[in-house]
Each structure stands twice: as structure tokens, then as C-alpha cells.
Amino acid sequence: MNAEPALRAAIVPGVGALPAEDWTACFPGEAEGWDYYRACGNDRAAAVFDDRGLVLGAPLFRMEYRLDTPLQGRAAAVAQRLGDAVPGLMRWGMLGVGSPLTERCHVAVRPGLSPQDRARALAALLALLEAEAARTGDRLVVFKDVAEPDAGWLAPVLGAHRYAAVGSLPVAVLDLGGCDAAGYLASLSPATRKDLKRKLKSRASVRIEHRSGIDGIAAEIDALYESTRQNSQVRYGEFEDLPDGYFQNVARMQPGRTRFVLYWVGDRLAAFNLLLLQPDRVIDKFLGMAYPLAREHNLYAVSWMENVRFAMESHRPLLQVGQTAYASKLRFGSRLAPSTNFVQCRNGVLNRIIRGAAPWLALDRWDPDLRAFRSRRPDRAS
Structure with missing residues (x-):
């Protein structure tokens, strides 16, 4: 039996540090491509390599995420007052996969990779992200705006690693x-x-x-x-x-x-x-x-x-x-077109709470236009 090729995962200084041809091969014709990330000032990315080069890569960003971000209107105002009264309650450090400046989580995967090798490379990426979040003190690791059909192969692996699927804003x-x-x-x-x-x-x-x-x-x-x-x-x-x-x-x-x-x-x-x-x-x-x-x-x-x-x-x-x-x-x-955020909290107890509260944390649940639209549909979800 042939041994599986060794994988090496690393944080690199942005998508621009990855070979342009390798990235473009994963997203042919994409307007938000290699040049776009460089234009946006993206300065961090996670990548997995083997002896042939890039296997899997994704842009990264960091922010202080407000837990009340999905809330709008009066609910947002109440949460704002609570956050002001108890500093640190609402703001959690977040390591994000993707970009605030795109509507899709670009996870570049070498074309032709088998499902097994793809899952193995993703597991290596997740281990890297967990170590990086521990190093920076970020509570949350989030795959932002995973679109179909990417969710089809990402969701099983992310679910096995205790990531919660939380609805994002559709496109x-x-x-x-x-x-x-x-x-x-x-x-x-x-x-x-x-x-x-x-x-x-x-x-x-x-x-x-x-x-x-x-x-x-x-x-x-x-x-x-x-x-x-x-x-x-x-x-x-x-x-x-x-x-x-x-x-x-x-x-x-x-x-x-x-x-x-x-x-x-x-x-x-x-x-x-x-x-x-x-x-x-x-x-x-x-x-x-x-x-x-x-x-x-x-x-x-x-x-x-x-x-x-x-x-x-x-x-x-x-x-x-x-x-x-x-x-x-x-x-x-x-x-x-639906979009999903996959969220993991490094604290096990809080992560279980997030998984249980996922429907209430969904951004699409609180958007006023979407709420009005769904209220008019006879098949509206609860």
C-alpha cells in the first residue's frame, strides 16, 4: 500500500503569497480572485502543502466579533446597552476563514483531489486554525459565508470537528x-x-x-x-x-x-x-x-x-x-442563494451552547426584509 503523502500546514502572508496559477485553477474566471484579495489588503492565509505544492488554502481575517451582530432594530439596541454595561460580555476574538469583503468563503482545493484526500487536507487545516486561535487568544473560529455546493463537502468534516452550522445572509x-x-x-x-x-x-x-x-x-x-x-x-x-x-x-x-x-x-x-x-x-x-x-x-x-x-x-x-x-x-x-457560517468556540461548554442556540444566532433570522418576506409565505419556517 502506498503511503499517504506528508502534509504541511502553515500560516502565510495572504493569498498573494500563494502561487497565482494554483489559486486561479481552483476558481477559474472568479472575479473575487487572487488579484482581488491582494487589492483588499489580505495579509493572512492558511495553506496546506504536499511535495507537489498547494493542496488546500483559504484567506484569513481577525476581528473582535460582537455577539449581537445578527440582531437588528430594538433587539440590537437592548444588546448594545447590555454590552456597554458589561464590557467584554459581547466582544469575542474571532479568527475568520474567508473575508468580510467577499460573499463566498473561498477554500481553494487542488482540482482532481479525491474526497478522502480533500477531507485529510481539511483536517490538517483545522488543526492549524485551532493552534493559531489558541496562540492569538481568539475564542471563535468561523468559516464565513460557505455557499453551495462547497457546504456539501465542508459540512461533514466541520461537523465532525464540532463546528455548528449557523445561517448567514443569503446572496x-x-x-x-x-x-x-x-x-x-x-x-x-x-x-x-x-x-x-x-x-x-x-x-x-x-x-x-x-x-x-x-x-x-x-x-x-x-x-x-x-x-x-x-x-x-x-x-x-x-x-x-x-x-x-x-x-x-x-x-x-x-x-x-x-x-x-x-x-x-x-x-x-x-x-x-x-x-x-x-x-x-x-x-x-x-x-x-x-x-x-x-x-x-x-x-x-x-x-x-x-x-x-x-x-x-x-x-x-x-x-x-x-x-x-x-x-x-x-x-x-x-x-x-443560501449561505452558512460554520462556528466553533474553543471553550467546550460555550461551544455546546452555541450549537444549541444556532437557530437564534442566524443572521438571516433577524434581517427585517427576510422576516417580512418569510411571513408572507405559506410555507414559512418557524
Whole structure:
């Protein structure tokens, strides 16, 4: 019987320290790829190697995670007061696998690896993460936003290592395959179609510009993003923070996969979209708007249809419109692709509590738009 190849697990200084060709082979065509992680300033990754090179790798991040992050509205306000009264109660050190700046947990696995070898490499990665969390004093190790079909092979191994599956925010995706603008509008309910057409009349007063870079307007882009963040009805703490120079760096480091759509009202930049491009989809990554100007000109609806048009004209059948702000996305025909966080606490007693409380800790349970959507469905979950 042939001996299994020896594995070596190590923390490396970011995805950029791994061979670009090995990473790209695991995620061909991915817009949030090797260059994207470098643009985001990712400076830590975990990797497993054998004598042929990279077997498995994943980006890492660290933060002080607030246990009340999933809560919104009045529940969040109560938890905030409790956390302020008892410092340290709500904030736990967290070692995260993935990135706050992606909607998918990228675990790179060598193509063609057998299920047994894949599970063995993952076990080596988990041992490394446990040792690293012990070294840094982090209570939690979290695989953030594991999407299907990755959950199919990750979940059994993570479950065997006492990770709890906790619902994350689903990703909204609009299917546009084989459709033109008229066909898309016809697919909407009569009331939604009428409302959208009415709002699109504002298009006449808006000048739309497509760019690959933001030279000369970077400060305005940052301000519009912050304006939209402050106007949001939901809060997800440090997960909403962007590193300094994020928009400029993404544009500079992957120009062929980045597009900014700018919305001008007169001489004023009233809104922008950052779009990431991959062969099968347009990813509407970030939206920033000036208030109240954007509402006065219905720029959300105008930008939505501009992105639909661009996706169709560039022959990309999917428009991925992200997490949060689900009300309009669902009304405009999006489906929800599920996402899961896998969580382990290094304290055994607390880990059992987390596993039991997993349904209550799920981010998708507390999102107000999702709660309203599910309350209207006859098959809604409890």
C-alpha cells in the first residue's frame, strides 16, 4: 500500500503569497480572485502543502466579533446597552476563514483531489486554525459565508470537528438567461412592473457613465459609500468596514474585471455602482448614493435597470446583487442563494451552547426584509 503523502500546514502572508496559477485553477474566471484579495489588503492565509505544492488554502481575517451582530432594530439596541454595561460580555476574538469583503468563503482545493484526500487536507487545516486561535487568544473560529455546493463537502468534516452550522445572509441573484429587457419587465408582477416603469422616467434627468477607474473622484466615491451605509436600516458592524483605498485598489489591480457605473445629476455625482465581472455573471458589489438626491431621482431603480441592461448586453446570464436590502431585490425578481457560517468556540461548554442556540444566532433570522418576506409565505419556517 502506498503511503499517504506528508502534509504541511502553515500560516502565510495572504493569498498573494500563494502561487497565482494554483489559486486561479481552483476558481477559474472568479472575479473575487487572487488579484482581488491582494487589492483588499489580505495579509493572512492558511495553506496546506504536499511535495507537489498547494493542496488546500483559504484567506484569513481577525476581528473582535460582537455577539449581537445578527440582531437588528430594538433587539440590537437592548444588546448594545447590555454590552456597554458589561464590557467584554459581547466582544469575542474571532479568527475568520474567508473575508468580510467577499460573499463566498473561498477554500481553494487542488482540482482532481479525491474526497478522502480533500477531507485529510481539511483536517490538517483545522488543526492549524485551532493552534493559531489558541496562540492569538481568539475564542471563535468561523468559516464565513460557505455557499453551495462547497457546504456539501465542508459540512461533514466541520461537523465532525464540532463546528455548528449557523445561517448567514443569503446572496440575492437575478437570473436573466435568454431574456431581453422587455421580457424581464414582463416577468414581474403587474404592480411591480408599473412602479418600476414609473420610476424609470427619472432616467431622462440622469447622465450615466461607465468607467474602469475612478481617478479624480475617489473621495466622492468613498463619501457616497459611507452615505449609503449610514442610511441603511440594518447594521453589521465591522463587516461593513472597507480598508483605506479599497475602490481605487480594486480598480487598479483588476481593471478588466472592474467597472464603475456613475450616475450624474447635473454636475453632481449622485450615485455609483461597483460591478465585478466574471464570465457567467455581473456582481453588483457596492452601491453608494447621495441623499436625498438619489431618492428624488429614483436612482436605485435606474441603477437596477442599467445593471440588468449591461448584464444582458455583455451576455452574462446572472446579475448577483448581494446580501442585505432584500425587499426591492426580491420584488424585482431575485432568488436567494443560501449561505452558512460554520462556528466553533474553543471553550467546550460555550461551544455546546452555541450549537444549541444556532437557530437564534442566524443572521438571516433577524434581517427585517427576510422576516417580512418569510411571513408572507405559506410555507414559512418557524
